[in-house]
Structure formats: C-alpha cells, structure tokens
Amino acid sequence: MSALIARQAPSAAERLADLAVQALVDEADLSPKPGLVDRRGSGAHQDLHLGLMHASAQSLWPAFAAMADAARSEGRVSQALRETLGQLGRDGEAEMLRVTAGVNTHRGAIWALGLLSAAAMLESGASAGEIAASAAALARLDDPAAPHNPDSHGARVCRRYGVLGAREQAQHGFPAVIEHGVPQLHASRRAGAGEQNARLDALLAIMSSLTDTCVLHRAGLEGLTRMQAGARAVLEAGGAASLAGRRQLRLLDRDMLALNASPGGAADLLAATLFLDRLAPHAPAPTGSN
C-alpha cells in the first residue's frame, strides 16, 4: 500500500506549489544580488540569512498547493475564490512568521506567487501574460475579510511618496514581470549570457522600473532613484555577463549597502518571473547552472 502511495503522480496543484517554492529558492540562491540575501551573505539585512529564506520558501508549499487547489475547485475567477485565497494567503503568512520567528521574509512573494499559482491553475497551458492577467482579475476583487493595515511599510511609503505598491503591481497584471523581467530573461538567454547572468539581468530590468516599497521604506526617494539608475547602468554596460556590466553591478551593490537599501519587492517579482518562465517558456530553457 505504501509503495502504491509513493508512486502516485503529484496533482496539478502540487506541481504548481513545487514550481513556486523552487522559484523562491532559485531567487534566494542567485548571486551576486545588490543589497539582497544571497549565497554571499545577508546583504543589507540584519535579521535575514540564506538558510532562513530557504526555510521560509519551503514553509509556503502547503499554502501555494491549497491556493492552486482552491482555483481547481472553483474553476473561474470569482468573489468566492478571491476570499478563499485571501484566507489561505493570511494562513501562509502566519506559517511563514512562525517558521522565521516573526521575520518578514516573503510577504510580497506570498501575494504574487499565491495569485499566480491560482491563475496558472485556471489558465492551464496559457501564456505568461494570460496567467498574469487572470491573477490581476483576482487581485482587483475586494476581500472584505482582509485587515487593512495603514501602518504597513508599503502603505506608509505609498501615502508619503504617492507611488503604487505590491497591491497595484498585481492589479495591473504584474507589468514589472511581463514587460521587464520575462523579456529580459529571454533576451539575455538568447544573447548567450548563461542562466545565472540572464536571471541577474531579469532582476536588474525589474529594479530599473519598479517603485519598490522596501527600498523606499529603508532609503527614501534617493534610494529608489539610485536603485533604478544603477540597475539601468548595469544593463546599458552590457549586463551581468559582461566585464563592464559586472563592474557596474559591484558599484550598485556597494551603493545599496551604503544606503541600507534592499530591493525585496524586486526579488519577489524575479521569483514570479522564474515561476512563469518555467510554466510558459518561450525561449531556450535553462541548460545548467552556469
């Protein structure tokens, strides 16, 4: 009997949860990322490290599987599905905080990958853009049970600087992912950058345009401007695979550390990019870890 259970193929929801967790692990491991936790160390953070990012990612598997399964049961974008996803997202966040002893490792990632996992189940076989559009339709539905926290870091800086944050990024169909992350990942792969460099370029493309509320919270408008301009400078110099680009990337890393800035929102959206890329690849698939 146990041999029979062991051989059972994973369900579609379980496969989506596998992909979501793998995307988070790949994002955490990618190095060198400016200001962020990676294989070299904790970046601008005092309370995060790579082991904690991995443990947090693994703790979210049941939440992602449950969100995808709820989408399978409901079968369409609906108010009922939105409310179920909201509850599962809050449960996932509680489990993350239990595993990390209260440190916010992946709040933005639960939001983005939770919506995208549910949408991927609804839009099986669809393109990255179609999946993101379906996730956006879910994000635009109001969840009356969601506790509105006007004091979250994101809410505070959105008010102060008049910018859009994680909520709007999802409601608008993840433009940072669909217009910047995914196309740059594919372009850098086509140019022969190597998989790790292509992923770094995708992160930089996201950073060059995103109003990352983590950076605004930690380093204000100056931090955001320097992040966007620094990321653009790496790409304009030839990207992470080029010597000139690597030089710019080292400067950007130093700058982010000096400003105590960490682009956590961009990191979450890189994970969303890698998730969608695995689901709907339209460019040469990764060939190794070079």
Ligand SMILES: CC(C)(COP(=O)(O)OP(=O)(O)OC[C@H]1O[C@@H](n2cnc3c(N)ncnc32)[C@H](O[C@H]2O[C@H](COP(=O)(O)OP(=O)(O)OP(=O)(O)O)[C@@H](O)[C@H]2O)[C@@H]1O)[C@@H](O)C(=O)NCCC(=O)NCCS
């Ligand atoms: C809608 C919610 C995402 C809540 O959003 P809100 O803006 O109110 O709340 P925040 O607590 O600020 O969380 C937003 C997180 O999203 C990431 N992010 C930032 N900017 C963007 C952006 N422009 N687009 C997309 N995503 C963005 C970011 O997450 C990462 O950073 C986290 C660390 O941040 P922080 O806690 O500020 O940590 P530190 O700087 O280290 O703090 P200190 O050390 O200084 O104390 C890290 O977790 C990364 O993930 C933002 O943090 C959503 O949460 C929500 O409403 N959920 C309800 C449940 C639900 O409905 N779910 C639906 C199905 S999933």
Ligand SMILES: Nc1ncnc2[nH]cnc12
């Ligand atoms: N690698 C990383 N470093 C810091 N914050 C993050 N949030 C999501 N991924 C992160």
